[in-house]
Amino acid sequence: MYHILCVTHDRTMCQMLQDQLQVDGYHIIHADSAQIAREYITEDHFDLFIIDLDLGDNSGETGAQLCRDLREQLEALDAPIILTASPLNTQMAINMLETCGDDYVRKPLVTRELVARIRAQLRRVAVNARVIGLLRINPDSFSVYIDGRNVNLTRIEFDILYFLINMPQEWVTTGEILSGVWNYPAEAGDAALVRNHIRNIRRKVEADPERPQILQSRHGRGYKVHAHIEVEHAV
Incomplete structure (x- = not known):
């Protein structure tokens, strides 16, 4: 089973992903703040992360900051990060792809597109894992x-x-x-x-x-x- 952490205020979007992906063995965990996301990360292993760059919480931590910190923790190993952002944050998302993100989906989100990108990223990781020296x-x-x-x-x-x-x-x-x-x-x-x-x-x-x-x-x-x-x- 693939475990995916979805960090966003949009609970409905996470539920729609769960509805489409659970048949194929995907499990979506929703975190509506960076702080809650960090708690989940210390308790479980995740195969992929979806981070909303429009995210903000009471601590002032942004989705961009979480993405950078998460990539440093993962040491760019085997968990892709898909970024989502409103049109106002498109340039930020493009910049983040240079440092910590693996893919970017622009809002308003089309669930089928996001599902396709999730599957593509997990296939890429699976192929890389088979290249063993x-x-x-x-x-x-x-x-x-x-x-x-x-x-x-x-x-x-x-x-x-x-x-x-x-x-x-x-x-x-x-x-x-x-x-x-x-x-x-x-x-x-x-x-x-x-x-x-x-x-x-x-x-x-x-x-x-x-x-x-x-x-x-x-x-x-x-x-x-x-x-x-x-x-x-x-x-």
Whole structure:
């Protein structure tokens, strides 16, 4: 089932989307403010976001601000953001496409058009997810190859990557990395330490570090390695 978070004051539009998409296994969650949207995001995983740029709430937070913050949290991973806006905010929407949005629908909304764009974005994500590279790693020589290309990692970068590969669960939390790699006790250590090393590893292993496909992350869940993995040992 696809989970979609619809952030807008227009509850009727969200209900119309739900009516059209629920047959195909889509579930629409409505948030009428950025604050409520953030609460949902911390509690659940969403496959796609619809953000109304005309949004404003009592805190003064706008849809544009939410979009920018959300994209930073997602690290441009695998959740598309579709923007909606009135004609007065068309230029803003175009500018936002350069920084955080994946698509834009102008108001007044035509539900069939928005549904088509939602399906197109989710198809695009599914296709990207199937493009998986070959990662060969040797814990004896501390060597890493991505599709035959030698990747020169520092020892701590190698340890993080190897730890992620060997964890049984799909997603590995920052706390688990701090404990497993640095031997920090529970609730200790600095999450920024992990983020900085993850950023450096992505610069070396990803074709486009801003849109990581191999070393993935998901807000609220952690990190995982998405690749065909071969572990080699020295003879």
